Each structure stands twice: as structure tokens, then as C-alpha cells.
Amino acid sequence: MKTLSREFLEKIINLLTERIVVVDREGIIMYMDKAYCDFIHTTQDKVIGKPVQDVIENSRMHIVVKTGREEVQEFQRINGSVMVANRFPIVINGKVEGAVGNVIFPDPEHLRHFKNNIQHLVNDLKYLRSEVEKDLKSKYTFDDLIGESPAFKKVKEFAKVISGGDSSILITGPSGTGKELFANAIHNSSLRDTCPFVPVNCAAIPEELLESELFGYEDGAFTGAKKGGKKGLFEVANNGTIFLDEIGDMALAMQSKLLRVLQEGEIQPIGGQKIIPIDVRIIAATHRDLEKMVEEGTFRQDLYYRINVIKLEVPPLRERKEDIPLLSEALLKKLEKRFYRKGVAISPEVIERLQQHSWPGNVRELENVLERAINVLDNNTIELSDLPLYIRDQKTDEPNSNQSEGPSSNREWNLLTLPIQIQPLKDTLALVEKQVIEKTLEFTHGNKLNAAKLLGIGKTSLYDKCKAYDIK
Template sequence: MNTNRNDPLAFGVLVLDTKGEVICATDLARDDAVQKRILERYRNEDRRRGMLALEGEPKLIATFRAGDDATMFFIQNAASKSTLFDFVANVDFAHAVFDYFLNNPYESVVVVDDQARVRYIPPVHERFFGIEHGEAIGKKVTDVIENTNLHEVVRTGKAEIGKLQEMGGVTRVVARIPLIENGKTLGALGRVMFKGPETVVELSKEVVKLRSEVEFYRKELSGLKRRTFGLDNMVGNSDAIRQLKADIAKVAPLSVPVLIIGESGTGKELAAHAIHALSKRSENPMVFVNAAALPASLVESELFGYEGGAFTGAERKGRKGKFELADQSSLFFDEIGDMPAEVQVKLLRVLQDDIFERVGGDRPRHSDFRLISATNRNFQEMIAHGEFRLDLYYRISGVTIRMPSLRERPEDIPELVQSFLVAFAERHRTPVKGVDSRVYSYLKELSWPGNVRQLLHEVEKAAIFCDGPEIALDNFRLMPQELGERPIPASPVEAGARASASGKIQDAIEEMEKSMIRDAMVKYKGNKKKVAEELGISRAYLYKKLSEEGPALT
């Protein structure tokens, strides 16, 4: 048979004896160059069975051992860019891969042609259907496989994935896929995907379980974010803190800019997070800017971002600035009162026009962000001295929220202390410490210039120095001259012990009495009615003892 060797369907057979001598060669195999290359591979690699791919004029070759006397090579032209050629050329054990896919019961395929006639059925399927090897070849697939739909896939050219098919009284999950080339359906193949629908049911249950877990953790994360930065974390039940929470709840859903003012340590950042968490923008993270730490030389690149290559050291792809990052979210400017004058001008421009450009760019950009600012500075004084622009002040202070100092809400101190101790115990995995009742009275009398932040630090230090289960007064190592507070009062027992040094019981009793009256006066802030009720004495007796000691007790 003479074949055009350039024909993509050209074919040839080469037969070698046990010594590697040519017994027979037809068509493509008669080419001396092809024979030479095959012989080199055959002798060097000792390949007796498998698949080969020859470079140059690409050829695909299948080799078989014909008994003990000869080896046969089936040669066919191949496209050098074909996936099959690349696979055979790069995988020396390509034949083993094909064997696996053709013989594995859950990977092997039934192949039909464009007339839905069986062209290949794996041995495992032949055994399953009870037919002899090769008996099904050429028959209509509907005559061989019960409940098949491969003939419809051939007709429509549409795949069917994950379909149930009952065969031999067993239900399987199958896939039916058309084989299409140049818009023409060449045939189709069918493959078992799962042993049975119960496998799919189990898989579906596992997917549902995983989805449920993901949704649970998503809700937990969302709840954690709100608990961490929401109103619940603003500890206290005083009138001042209740009013603050009410104000935040009213302003949070609106898109107006908010200015948070208050002394250092009062929790302005916490209030900003609460406003964001209760707003419609809470799904996106709030963007933080420390205005005091923003260097003038980097303000444009930090706020506006920059295009790639805008300046030496710039990232190749460019970078988004704070304004872009805060789009559809909140932009929190902390310490805005310390913002340099040149930065104030740049911020004012963006707030007026809602437009900015990246450094090195020429395309106007828009960002829809909600501005939240915070400061501990006095704006009236700053504006009067020309340190802050009046027009910018009006832009940032759509609504002003004032954070109360700790001095204004001393009744919240016990609850704050408890929350600090619980957090401290969780962080360090230690038992939660109790608190001596006299500690609260003492802490309420302090001025707390550092507010809640200072209270937090002092409580944590006391917890560290406390060796027992309960924090006492002597665990607080505050410096009176720094806070302007009274010295830590002695307990009644300690006072009596000191007085007993005189050796007289009456002196010890009087000293203990004075100490108890002093503590009660501190606890009830000089309310003599409550002090008398607390100590179980008449108000007349209380007035008598107070007059005897003068300012020492009052």
C-alpha cells in the first residue's frame, strides 16, 4: 500500500526480529530516517512495549511484542503542537497511564461513534454486562448498555453530567460527553463518576456541613468585629456614657462627617469604630490615618496614592492611597488637630470637590467615604491663633460628639475594673482576680488625668503585683504627687494596730472608729445621712465625731 507520507492519516508498520533486524516495513516505516530513529530508541531504551514520540517530522509510535519472535511498531504522523504528542513525548510511561484510564472501572470510558455504535468498551464493563470480549464492537450502544443516553448526546451534541443510570440492578452516577472537532460531532464517551447516588448524597452532606461551618464562622467574625468595636465594648452605665451611646446610635446611620472631641485616653478611637460598625458601610474595613504622624513630604502619596514609576522607589504597579482604600467605607483621621497646615489644605480640597488624582497620574478619581475625625485639642483656641483652618473645621464637624472624662463618671469605675480584669485573665490564661471593696472607693477619689487608658494600665499593674486571689489597696503603686490624690487610707484593722502601740484599748477603738468614718465619707462623697446608715450610728453622733476631728475626717 502506497501512502502519501505528508498525509496526516499516513500510517506504517515496522516489524523487527529479536536481534533488531527489520523483517517487514510498510509505507511510513519504509523511510530509512524513520527506521534509524526507531532503532536507536529501541536499542538504547530497550523499549519492547509502550508508546514513543519522535521529534523532527513528528511521529507517534505504538510498540507491541509479537510473541517471543518479533516486535511491532505502528507509526502515524502527528501534529507537533498536539496535546497527545506532548504527552507521549514527555511521559515515558504514557502507555501505563492509558492502561489505567482504560481499565479502571471508575475512570474507563465507553466510546461510541457518530452513529452511536460502540467503538470501545473496557474489559471491566464487558464483564459487568456479561458479554464476550470484542462482542459489542460495532453494535448500537442501546443494544449493549441498558438505560444509556449516549445516542442522544451524539444527536444533540450536549453533555450530561452527574446523571443517574441503572445498570444490572445497580444505580450509578455517570457523565456523557460529546466529542466535537471543527464543529462536527465525532462521537461521544460515557464514564462512571461515582459508585452510586449514596456517594453523591454523602458528598452533598459534607458540602452542606462545610458551608454551614463557613457561614457560622463568618457570623462569628462579624459579631466579634461588632463586639470589639461596637457600643457593647463601651463599658459603663452612668448618665454620661448612656448619653454618649445614644448620640452614637443616632448619628452612625447617617453619612454626615463626625468630629469626636475629648481628653486623651477617653476612648475616641473606640467611639469611631462604634460609629463605623453601626453604619451602612460596616461591611468594609475602616481606614485609619494618624494625622499627627503624617509627614508633609509623604502626605500626597499616602492620602492620594501614586501611579507606577511616579517617583524613585515607587512600586511598579502603583499603590492606592487612603482616600481610595476608604471608598464605600469610613476614613478615620485621628489627632486631626495636630495636622500640619499644608496637609489641612490638601484635605480641604478633597472634601470640597470629592475628587483627587494619584501622584504621577492625570485621571481624576472619586471616592465615596465617610469622614470621622478625633482630637484632644481646643479648636476654638487653635482657630483664634491661626493654627487650624476655620473652613476645614466646618467641613469635619458636621456632628460633634464629646467623650466624657473619667472624672465625670466615677460610678463606672467598678465596671471598668471588672472588664479589665476579665480581659487580663483571658489574655494571660489566669483566674479572674477579685477586688477588695475599699479599692473602688479609693479609685473613685483619684483625678485620672489619663482617663480610662490610665485606669487600664494601673489595674493591669495591680493584677501583676497581686499574689493572692483578690486585689488590695497596697497592690496599687500610684504616685500621689503625679495624680494629686489622697494617700491610700489604712484599713480599720491597720489603724487599730498602729493605735494599739500605745498599749491602750480605748485608743485603738477610737482610731478604728475614725478610720471607718473616713472610709464611709469617701465612699458616699460626704453624704452624712448615708454614712450614718452605713455605720449604724445616729447622725448626731456622726456630727459629734466630725466636729471633734475637724478637717481630718471631712
């Protein structure tokens, strides 16, 4: 290979307009390119052979040749303005023979221009980081847990007491009772509240991914693994709380791995040798009967004991129906915000009806019913006709209930009293349809709009049918 001539090298350096200075091991300038000379208003013949600190203001090149340590992207003040400089020692045969330095941003204008170019990236990064951090904060406190019934208050008070400790907690209760809300509130009033709250839905993450999600993996641990590896959720939750939701849905093999982590207080990311000590409080939740699962052999007994240090049983809504008025009001306030409504009220008949329902889906079901109601609402008060049929039309779920039959009783009648004779089915159906419409209109005192709503058909369709059956 042909060696580059000095002239050739100089041309390259000048073309690249880098401001370059080279010193020997004593810090004496051996070379300074034209751009650097122009930058500090001098010429090459004036500077070569001079100590660098006499030529360049605030230079540290003579220090770098002594320490042998590079200095990258350091600020340096020259002629009253701040620039950014790099300084590298030149090491030959293990000995520092000199140093080379360059100026990246010769003045604040260049720096500002560069900053402008990357500012949007920095902003994006800041935003994403705050979003991630926000996600790792628990969102609810005990004030968000609505309920004044003795059954609910007892659980809430107990939860407040245990939130201060560090023991594992198992929250049980049927679906939609607020287990996740409890977990959030407990973390928020614990000493760990400034550290992350990391919820993990064990049922939603595919079995084969759960291990890497929880414990993380090292670079190249398996095919398809992200370059550089990934932090596990246990590590993310360090010093905070991990919420293992739906723990009853965790596969047995994974249960064993989790047990080991809980016993040893450390994790080992997949594909690595590294052991990471962790300090995480465990809150687990399930709507399943874990004791029964232990008996059946589908849940590890030792893991059950580990997570069940403190048990919190959230009562189903049907056992605290006195909370329904307060809860409905609170949920409605939340929905008003979502649907941009204001001052929505609930009629006393509706409250009464809601208290008669057995709520298999608990608070979540109540939330859904109210959401549906707010969607079909004409004025500002939720009436019986705004409730879904299955709630509106049932008498009561409790056969022994001594509550009154409620306002729907005058909406029930026996179809068999209709004068039905053997005739084409089409005619019978038309007759039944006519009678049902008449009865409904009787119930709504002739209000066709309400009748259409109750029948679940459009207003025009009802008008057409009334015309066809000659209903006034």
C-alpha cells in the same frame, strides 16, 4: 513524528484505567474502553454502534453532541450508585463531530475516599472563612460602653441616635477614651450590622501601602504584588462600615485620594481600568486636633468637611470621674476572665485614690493599672499597695481639688529632717535607706511583705537589709 497505532492508544487508555466512552454526532457509541465495559458489566462488541442512552444509564452524551456544551464533574446515577462524570464535545473545524465522556469516581466508595483526603482542606477553609468573617463583625455594642456620668451618657445617647443614619461620623477625644468602642457600637446598631465592619488603622499602615490596602490592586500592578491582585478594604467593607482610625495620621497625598473616593462613591484598584461602585459608611477617629491641622495645612479642609458631618466628642476620664467605680468594676470583670480569677474586689481607699488621678491615658490607662494590680494581688481585694507607685504616691493631680489628701498623706515625710552630716556618700545613702525602711515598716504596721511591695523590692532583700541595719 510517528503516529500512535490504535493498539498503542488503547493500551494507554486501559493503563490509565479511565472509563472512557466516545460517541459520534448522532450519539452512537464509537468506542468504549475495557474499564468502562467492566464497570457496566458488558463487552466492547456488544456496545459499539449502539445509541449511548441504550447502553449507559442516565447518559447525557447524546445531549452534549447536540448542545456542544461540556459538562464537567456532573453526578450521574448508574446501577443505583452515584458517580461523577465529565462529558466533552469533540469539535473539528468548528463543528461538533462527536463527544467523549469519562467517569471519575465510579462508585461512592471512591468518592468517599477522595472526600476524606480533601476533607481536612475543606474544614481548614471553612474555619479560616469563619475567622475572617468573625473579624469583620464589629465586636462591641452600646452595652459594652460603661459610664453613667451625664457627660458620658450624653455622648452615648447621641451616638445611638446617629447610628441609624448613613452620614459620615468623626469621633474625637484623647487617647484611650473608647473611640474604637464607639465606632463598633454604632455599626452594630445600624442597618448595616449584618455587613462587614472593617477597621483600618491609618497610622499603622505604611504610607506607601495604604493606597493598595484601601483600594486594592489588579494582577501585576507593581513588583511584589500578589498574583491575582487583591481586594481593597473599601470593597471588603461594601454595604457595611469602614472605620478609618487615626485619620489625622494620613499623609496629604493619600487624603486627596480618599476625598475623591468619598465624593465619587467608587474606587479604582491600582493598575486597573475597572471602576467599582461602593456603598460604605465612613466612621473616622482621631485623638488629634484636626481643626488645628487644617489651619496648619497638614489636613485637607475639604476632606475634614466630608468626614465631619457628625462629630462625636468622647470626654476624657478626668471629666467623668464619677464613672471610675463602675468602670473599674466592669474592667475587672473582663480581667478576671483573662486571668482566671474570681470575686476580685477593690478597696474603697483604692477607688478614692483612682478618682484622684488625672488619667492622661484615660480608660486604657485604668485598664492597665487594674491589670497590673490583679497580677500582684495576694488575696482577693485590690489594696493601695497593689497600685503602681506613680498613682499610689501622688497626692492629687488637681491643685484646686477640695478632695481630702487621701490615705497616702501619712506616708509622706520630709527627708531633710533626717540628721544628715557631711560624710562619705555611701554612709548617707545607707542611713537614708535605713530610715526609709523603718518608716515604711511603721506604715505597714510591721508587715514586711507589704513593706517590700511598697518599696518595690523582694521580701528576701528586705529581710537582708533589716538584718544589716539592725531593724527589728
